[in-house]
Amino acid sequence: MQFFSEYVKTQDSILNELKQLEETVREPISTSLWQYNENQLNVLIAGLVKMPIIEGVEVFDKDAQAMFSKKSYNSGSAPLSLFDTTSDLNWTLNGESVFLGTLVLYSSSEVVLDRVLFGFTLIAITAIIKLSILFWLFVWAFDRYLASPLKELMTQVNEVQMSPNMSKRINLSNIENNEISQLQEHMNTMLSTLEMDREQLLENEQAKRNWLEDAVAKRTEDLQVLNKKLEELATRDSLTGILNRGSFFEMAQHLLILSQRQKSPASFLLIDLDNFKRVNDTYGHFVGDKVLIHFTQTIQKSLRKSDLIGRVGGEEFAIFLPDTGNDDAFQLAEKLRKIISHSVLEVDGNVVAYTVSLGVESSEPKDHLIDELFKRADLKLYGAKDKGRDRVEK
Numbered sequence: 396m397q398f399f400s401e402y403v404k405t406q407d408s409i410l411n412e413l414k415q416l417e418e419t420v421r422e423p424i425s426t427s428l429w430q431y432n433e434n435q436l437n438v439l440i441a442g443l444v445k446m447p448i449i450e451g452v453e454v455f456d457k458d459a460q461a462m463f464s465k466k467s468y469n470s471g472s473a474p475l476s477l478f479d480t481t482s483d484l485n486w487t488l489n490g491e492s493v494f495l496g497t498l499v500l501y502s503s504s505e506v507v508l509d510r511v512l513f514g515f516t517l518i519a520i521t522a523i524i525k526l527s528i529l530f531w532l533f534v535w536a537f538d539r540y541l542a543s544p545l546k547e548l549m550t551q552v553n554e555v556q557m558s559p560n561m562s563k564r565i566n567l568s569n570i571e572n573n574e575i576s577q578l579q580e581h582m583n584t585m586l587s588t589l590e591m592d593r594e595q596l597l598e599n600e601q602a603k604r605n606w607l608e609d610a611v612a613k614r615t616e617d618l619q620v621l622n623k624k625l626e627e628l629a630t631r632d633s634l635t636g637i638l639n640r641g642s643f644f645e646m647a648q649h650l651l652i653l654s655q656r657q658k659s660p661a662s663f664l665l666i667d668l669d670n671f672k673r674v675n676d677t678y679g680h681f682v683g684d685k686v687l688i689h690f691t692q693t694i695q696k697s698l699r700k701s702d703l704i705g706r707v708g709g710e711e712f713a714i715f716l717p718d719t720g721n722d723d724a725f726q727l728a729e730k731l732r733k734i735i736s737h738s739v740l741e742v743d744g745n746v747v748a749y750t751v752s753l754g755v756e757s758s759e760p761k762d763h764l765i766d767e768l769f770k771r772a773d774l775k776l777y778g779a780k781d782k783g784r785d786r787v788e789k
């Protein structure tokens with residue numbers, strides 16, 4: 396429909412142009428006819444035929460006989476549909492108009508079609524140019540406002556992800572106030588919240604770790620105290636605080652081997668409180684305990700640091716004396732006996748005196764077991780008891 400109306404409009408326009416051409420060439424053609432200047436007529440008509448809208452030109456005389464005829468096409472390829480304009484050719488003589496003939500200009504539907512198509516082509520080219528401009532404008536705007544910021548955003552998000560620095564934020568360059576800037580703002584807010592949460596977590600974790608370390612340290616300290624107590628319980632006599640029987644014999648055995656290796660003399664004292672049953676019976680068990688404590692504290696003052704003392708029975712004690720020969724051991728035993736027999740203990744207003752008997756035995760090269768020394772010292776002690784107590788037997 397559009398095409399048809401364009402066709403009609405273009406045909407009218409070409410008819411108008413033909414009429415204007417006729418107006419223009421009518422006078423020179425009339426002049427050439429009046430003068431019958433054939434050459435000039437041929438030149439004029441050839442010039443007209445060369446014009447793109449003209450398919451042919453014909454000049455008829457006043458009797459409608461064709462005088463000149465020229466076409467722009469061959470007879471074999473004539474246009475499908477021709478149309479024309481006709482105008483009279485006149486000459487004015489002595490004020491009177493003389494009719495010389497008619498001029499006919501032809502055009503065709505192909506000329507119209509060419510022009511319509513040319514028009515449409517122009518419209519199409521213009522549309523393509525406009526579309527191209529619009530497309531590149533869109534591409535530029537898309538890249539400027541969306542693609543480039545998004546690419547930069549992705550790069551920075553990646554950098555934030557890889558960075559150990561939690562205070563790193565997204566900071567896009569050339570950013571407009573649009574959805575991308577809002578996205579950047581939201582992401583930065585999210586990163587700040589994450590950083591605060593992480594700090595809070597670290598603080599909580601540190602507090603927990605500190606608490607745990609304190610708890611472990613306290614527990615370790617408690618365990619050490621407990622271990623020490625257990626060790627003491629296992630190795631010490633609870634009443635007097637000196638070594639118990641097991642620990643004493645274990646350590647004395649070790650010292651005996653050491654002495655034998657060094658070929659150094661060693662002695663063993665076995666001490667028993669005399670008539671201790673009577674002390675208990677007279678003053679009570681509590682006083683008896685005080686006597687036992689008094690005894691250990693008193694004799695320890697006369698011993699060397701290298702001497703080993705232990706409680707080996709209820710009221711029976713043993714002392715291992717490294718690097719001590721039999722005479723020295725006997726002298727020490729006598730000294731202890733005297734100290735005890737001269738000492739007085741006051742408990743709850745009661746004055747308690749007591750004595751001890753001692754057996755002294757020294758090691759011989761064949762002795763490798765502490766039990767041997769103990770047995771021999773026990774025999775000596777038995778002898779001391781037998782001989783009336785408060786004595787030392789060697």
Ligand SMILES: Nc1nc2c(ncn2[C@@H]2O[C@H](COP(=O)(O)OP(=O)(O)OP(=O)(O)O)[C@@H](O)[C@H]2O)c(=O)[nH]1
Pocket residue numbers: 634667668669670671672673675679680681682683684687708709710780784
């Ligand atoms: N208070 C008190 N008495 C104890 C302890 N261990 C043993 N005894 C007492 O010591 C006494 C030992 O008596 P006996 O074995 O008869 O010997 P003793 O009376 O000392 O007589 P001799 O050894 O022959 O001089 C007993 O009465 C036990 O009850 C103790 O830890 N505390």
